[in-house]
Amino acid sequence: MTDRVIAIIGGSGIYEIDGLETPNWQQVETPWGAPSDQILTGTLDGVKMAFLPRHGRGHVHSPSTVPYRANIDALKRLGATDVVSVSACGSFREHMAPGDFVVVDQFIDRTFAREKSFFGQGCVAHVSVAHPTCPRLGAVCLEAGQAEGITMHDGGTYLAMEGPQFSTLAESKMYRESWGADVIGMTNMPEAKLAREAELCYASVAMITDYDSWHPDHGEVDVTQIIATLMGNAGKARGMVARLPALLGAKREPCPHHCDTALEFAMITQPPARDPAVMAKLDAVAGRILAKEAQA
Numbered sequence: 001m002t003d004r005v006i007a008i009i010g011g012s013g014i015y016e017i018d019g020l021e022t023p024n025w026q027q028v029e030t031p032w033g034a035p036s037d038q039i040l041t042g043t044l045d046g047v048k049m050a051f052l053p054r055h056g057r058g059h060v061h062s063p064s065t066v067p068y069r070a071n072i073d074a075l076k077r078l079g080a081t082d083v084v085s086v087s088a089c090g091s092f093r094e095h096m097a098p099g100d101f102v103v104v105d106q107f108i109d110r111t112f113a114r115e116k117s118f119f120g121q122g123c124v125a126h127v128s129v130a131h132p133t134c135p136r137l138g139a140v141c142l143e144a145g146q147a148e149g150i151t152m153h154d155g156g157t158y159l160a161m162e163g164p165q166f167s168t169l170a171e172s173k174m175y176r177e178s179w180g181a182d183v184i185g186m187t188n189m190p191e192a193k194l195a196r197e198a199e200l201c202y203a204s205v206a207m208i209t210d211y212d213s214w215h216p217d218h219g220e221v222d223v224t225q226i227i228a229t230l231m232g233n234a235g236k237a238r239g240m241v242a243r244l245p246a247l248l249g250a251k252r253e254p255c256p257h258h259c260d261t262a263l264e265f266a267m268i269t270q271p272p273a274r275d276p277a278v279m280a281k282l283d284a285v286a287g288r289i290l291a292k293e294a295q296a
Contacts, residue, residue: 004252007050007080007200008241009071011087011187011207013234017051018242020044028074031281032118033067035074047245050078054087054187063163063186064113072194073118076284081252081260082137083195084244085204086237088230089158089185090166090212092176097208098229101145101236102156102183103138104204105131108175109189111162116190118197118285122275125197125266125286132192134201134259141203144243150236156182158206160189172214184212197266198285201259205240207233263289 008017020042027038040051052071055061075083089102096102107129119125145152159181161167167175167184175181183206195202209229254260263286271293283290 001251001253002081003048003079004248004250005048005050005079005081006244006248007052007075007078007083009075009083009085009191010051010053011055011085013088013230014086014237015053015057016040016238017042017044017049018238020049020051028077030070030073030077030284032069032073035070036061036066039074039078041078044242045245047248047250048079049245050075050080066187068191068194069115069118072191072198072200073284076198076200076287080200082134082201082248083203084137084141084241085188085191085202086241087185087187087204087206088209088226088233089183089206090210091183091208092172092212092214093182094215096153096156096182097151098210099232100151100153100208101233101240102153102158102206102208103142103145104158104183104188104206105133105135105138105155106157107132107189107192108157108159108179108181109193111160111189113162114190116193118194118282119267122269122278123282124268125263126268127196127262127266129193129196131257132196133203134255135257136255137201137203140244140247141205141240144247145205145236145240147243148236148239150240156206158182158188158204159184161186167213169213172212176212176214183208196259196262199260199262199288201255205237207237209233
């Protein structure tokens with residue numbers, strides 16, 4: 001059993017945690033560059049918390065320029081065990097309406113201009129993302145949202161597009177009708193993949209702001225409408241987040257879905273063939289495995 005540290009990655013409109021005790025913004029250095037912003041740490045209901053604004057305070061990063069690797073590495077260095085992503089999205093489903101939240105359990109990754117792994121030349125590793133989110137953590141988010149009075153949808157497929165432009169009508173129809181996606185956003189990939197490589201439990205809560213462009217009665221995406229819905233969602237999201245510590249508790253058992261051992265058999269490159277410079281950068285992400293190998 002270990003101390004739990006809940007990390008919240010806040011999306012558009014989410015820039016704080018309500019009720020945080022002993023709050024402190026701190027800069028975390030990583031070998032992957034600077035994170036999106038300083039990270040806010042503190043405690044809530046006796047549980048350690050960390051909050052990272054994905055786009056930076058003032059919204060300075062586009063979806064393509066968010067430093068995803070630095071963000072996940074920084075949270076890992078701060079001891080994060082459970083990461084909850086909160087982000088805005090569009091909906092492909094009539095019953096998933098603006099103002100509703102979706103606890104995402106699957107992704108289709110259509111991004112192409114981002115670094116998607118901590119591993120590569122110098123140390124090759126392959127983790128499974130067949131089930132890219134943690135069911136245990138997602139269930140707690142669902143419970144917290146329902147307790148807050150939010151209309152929650154349990155499960156959904158998130159289509160991650162590159163952006164920053166919104167979908168064409170043809171793309172929107174394809175994603176909805178042919179590909180079976182439920183919501184669309186720009187930020188959960190490669191974030192979820194990197195969290196898995198870092199052996200972190202990851203849950204995604206997508207806040208619906210619009211119907212993308214497929215809906216015959218809503219037309220193309222209107223940014224002013226999105227912002228208005230976003231502001232309403234932000235308050236609900238902060239209420240949901242505030243309920244997580246009491247539901248999860250300060251102590252953490254091993255993940256029953258093995259998110260925290262995702263690298264157990266994933267690192268393929270044998271130790272003598274690994275690049276020392278690459279391994280130095282993996283000191284936090286692969287710290288558990290590297291310590292285990294050192295003791296062997």
